[in-house]
Amino acid sequence: MFIMRRIIKERGVKMAKDIKFGLAAPMPGADLDGLIDFSVKADELGFDTVWFPDHVVFVSPTEAHEAWTVATAAAMKTSNIGLGTVSDPHRMHPAVFAQRLATIDHISKGRVNLTLGVGESMNLDAYGINWNRPLARLREAMAVMQKLWATDGPCDFDGEFFNLKEAFLQVKPYQRDRIPMYIATHTPKGLKLAGELGDGWLPLDLTPNLYEGYLKTVHEAAEGVGRNVDEIDAALWVFTSLGENEDEAYKTLEPFKYVLCMQDQLKKAGYDVDIPEEYHGLNYFNVIPQDEEGKKNFRELGQFFPREAIIDFTITGSKQDCIKKIEKFIDKGVRHFVLFYRFSPDPALALETYAKEIIPYFKG
Numbered sequence: 046m047f048i049m050r051r052i053i054k055e056r057g058v059k060m061a062k063d064i065k066f067g068l069a070a071p072m073p074g075a076d077l078d079g080l081i082d083f084s085v086k087a088d089e090l091g092f093d094t095v096w097f098p099d100h101v102v103f104v105s106p107t108e109a110h111e112a113w114t115v116a117t118a119a120a121m122k123t124s125n126i127g128l129g130t131v132s133d134p135h136r137m138h139p140a141v142f143a144q145r146l147a148t149i150d151h152i153s154k155g156r157v158n159l160t161l162g163v164g165e166s167m168n169l170d171a172y173g174i175n176w177n178r179p180l181a182r183l184r185e186a187m188a189v190m191q192k193l194w195a196t197d198g199p200c201d202f203d204g205e206f207f208n209l210k211e212a213f214l215q216v217k218p219y220q221r222d223r224i225p226m227y228i229a230t231h232t233p234k235g236l237k238l239a240g241e242l243g244d245g246w247l248p249l250d251l252t253p254n255l256y257e258g259y260l261k262t263v264h265e266a267a268e269g270v271g272r273n274v275d276e277i278d279a280a281l282w283v284f285t286s287l288g289e290n291e292d293e294a295y296k297t298l299e300p301f302k303y304v305l306c307m308q309d310q311l312k313k314a315g316y317d318v319d320i321p322e323e324y325h326g327l328n329y330f331n332v333i334p335q336d337e338e339g340k341k342n343f344r345e346l347g348q349f350f351p352r353e354a355i356i357d358f359t360i361t362g363s364k365q366d367c368i369k370k371i372e373k374f375i376d377k378g379v380r381h382f383v384l385f386y387r388f389s390p391d392p393a394l395a396l397e398t399y400a401k402e403i404i405p406y407f408k409g
Contacts, residue, residue, distance in 0.1 A: 063380065064375060064380055064381070064382075064407050064408065065093040065094065065278075065280075065380065065381040065382070066092055066093055066381075066382050066384065066399065066404050066407075067092055067093050067094030067095060067096060067127070067280075067381065067382065067383040067384065068083075068087050068092050068094070068095050068096070068383065068384055068385075068386070068396075069095075069096055069098070069282065069383055069384065069385040070083060070084070070095055070096060070097045070098070070115075071083055071387060072097055072098045072100070072103070072109075072110075072112070072115075073103040073105045073107035073108075073109070074105075074107060074387070076108055077108070077110055077115070077118075080097070080110065080115050080119070081115070081118055081119055081122055083095075084119035084122065084123055084126070084128075085119075085122050085123060086396075087123075087126055088123040088124060088125055088126040090396070090397075090400035090401075091125075091400060091404070092126060092400065092404075093126065093127060093381070094126060094127035094128070094129060094158065094381070094383065095119070095126055095127070095128060095129075096129045096130065096131055096158075096160065096282075096383055097112040097113075097115055097116055097128075097129070097130045097131075098112065098130070098131050099111075099112035099113070099130040099131060099132035099133070099168075100112070100165075100167070100168055101136075101167070101168045101172065102167055102168065102334055103167070103334070104167060104329070104332055104333075104334050104340060104343075105334075106334075112130040112132065113130060113145060113146075113149060116128045116129070116130060116149060116157075117149050117152060120149060120152045120153035120156065120157075121152060123153075123156075125156075126156065127156050127157075127158050128149075128153055128156050128157055128158070129157065129158035129159060129160060129227075130159065130160065131160040131161075131162060131229055131247070131282075132159065132160065132161055132162075133161060133162055133163065133164035133165070133168065133169070133176070133179075133183075134161055134164075134179075134182050134183045134185075134186035134187075135164050135169055135174050135175070135176040135179070135182060136168065136169070136174055138207070139185075139186040139187075139189035139190045139193075139207055140189060140190075140193060140207075140209070140212060140214070142186070142190060143189070143190040143193045143194060143214060144214055144216060146159060146190070146218070146224050147194065147214065147216045147217055147218050147219075147224070148216055150218045150219040150221075150224055151216065151219045153219075154219055155218070155219040155220055155221060157218070157224050158224065158225045158226075158227065158245075159224055159225070159226050159227065160226075160227040160228070160229050160245075160247045161183050161186070161187065161226065161227070161228060161229065162183075162228070162229035162230065163176075163179035163180055163183060163230070163235070163330075164176045164179050164330075165329070165330045165331075166330065166331045166332070166333050167332070167333045167334060170333065171333070171335065180230075180232075180234055180235055180238065181205065181206070182206050183228070183238070184238055184242065185204045185205065185206050185207050186206075186207065187226055187242055188202070188204070188242075189202055189204070189207050189209065190224075190226070191223055191226075192209075193209075193212065193213065193214045194214070194217055194218055194222055194223050194224070195222050195223065196213065197213075198213060199211035199212060199213045200212060200213065223244075225244040225245060225278070226242075226243060226244050226245070227239075227243060227244060227245035227246060227247040227278065227280060228242075228243040228245070228246055228247070229247050229248060229249065229282075230246075230248060231248045231249075231251065231255075231259055231310070233262065236259055236262040236263050236266065237262070237263075237266040238266075239263045239266070239277070240262070240263040240264060240265065240266025240267035240268075240269070240270075240272070240274075240277065241266050241267065241269075241270050241272075243263075243277060244276070244277065244278060245277060245278035245279070245280050245381070246260070246263050246277060246278070246279055246280060247280040247281070247282055247381075247383065248280075248281060248282065249282045250282075250283075250284070250305060250306045250307055250310060250358055251281065251283075251310065251358065252310075252314045252357045252358055253370075253373045253374050253376070253377040254314065254377065255310060255313060255314055256281060256374065256377050256378060256379060257377035257378055260279055260377070260378040263277065263279075264277075278380060278381050279378050279379055279380045279381065280379070280380070280381035280382070280383060281374065281379045281381070281382055281383065282383040282385070283359065283360055283374075283382060283383065283384060283385070284298070284301075284304075284305050284358075284359045284360070284385045284388060285359060285360035285361065285367060285384050285385065285386050285389070285395070285399075286298045286359065286360075286361045286362075286386075286388050286389045286390070286395075287360075287361075287362070287363070287364065287367055287386065287389045287390075287394075287395040287398055287399070288362070288363065288389060288390040288391075288395075289363060289390075290362065290363050290366075291356070291361060291362035291363065291366055293390055294361045294362050294363070294366075294389065294390065295352060295355065295356065295361055295362075296390070297388050297389060297390045298355060298359065298361060298388050299347075299355075300347075301347070301388055302346075302347030302348070302350045302355055303343055303344050303345075303346045303347035303350075304329060304347075305347075305350070305355050305358055305359055306350060306354060306355065306358040307328050307329075308320060308324075308325070308326070308327070308328065308346075310358075311350065311354055314354065314357060314358070316350075316351065316353075316354045318349050318350065318351065318354070319349070320346070320349045321349075323342065324342055324345070324346050324349070327339070327342055327343050327346055328343075329343075360374075360384075364398055364402060364403060367403060368403060368406055371403070371407070375407075384399065386399065
């Protein structure tokens with residue numbers, strides 16, 4: 046009997062129904078109309094959230110629309126789905142960011158979420174945007190936004206990176222005093238911050254066992270400041286390829302292995318892979334579109350990632366295989382899946398199968 050059946054028996058049906066399923070928007074890839082149509086489709090199919098990568102540029106040669114503008118347009122065409130971006134704290138002053146988020150929260154009637162990470166070179170370096178000590182900046186930006194949302198009158202903030210003097214906003218989140226803020230991280234300091242301040246944790250590319258270990262660190266940090274760990278939405282951005290069987294599903298993943306897991310996590314997951322020195326340290330966060338050699342090396346990096354590792358880091362295979370893998374992630378603590386499904390052999394069929402067969406299996 047599946048792990049999920051045991052979980053339901055032990056913890057009750059409500060827990061299973063509380064599992065959320067979101068989607069990664071097709072950025073890069075879709076044009077503006079395509080992104081809006083995608084959001085409407087996700088809403089109609091009953092997905093809980095849709096997330097837009099907040100980039101100035103992408104490594105791939107594609108249209109790169111401003112994520113919150115797209116989310117705003119999507120908010121006006123949808124009714125129920127949560128709308129969020131995965132962003133950084135460096136490109137916008139947190140007071141302006143807080144105002145923007147609160148405004149979109151009103152447009153969407155309270156459906157806005159925000160994920161913050163430490164940033165990516167492609168969005169910052171070429172534009173002269175300072176992002177030294179990124180995690181410290183992230184912590185301060187969160188504090189500024191939360192203070193402005195929660196305070197009725199003028200307030201002060203004396204920080205290392207940001208300062209307020211009798212500052213206030215004339216728009217607050219829609220019928221709430223804060224907008225949920227997730228943290229995208231798997232570093233020790235980042236995990237601690239997620240536990241101390243985050244409403245959610247949204248890491249990328251982890252195996253079930255790695256996820257369990259990192260979530261324990263998040264929970265320990267939360268308990269250390271007197272928080273209830275159930276207040277933190279344990280999420281995961283994960284690639285999935287759904288096909289007739291594992292072989293078919295893996296075949297369409299294989300050309301994209303370089304983005305399906307990161308070198309440092311591969312080692313931590315126990316895969317002793319010999320990667321030549323010229324590829325050391327390469328990942329999506331430090332490659333830039335202007336560096337042709339760097340992009341070439343980054344794409345070549347995937348050749349060193351074994352099939353068993355890719356299967357471990359993703360949700361890949363038949364419908365039954367995917368259900369079993371989701372159960373495994375749930376057993377390790379995941380409560381909110383953000384699915385990137387477009388590497389499936391038939392992406393449209395994969396989306397429909399998740400919406401009409403896999404998600405109902407978990408939600409009833």
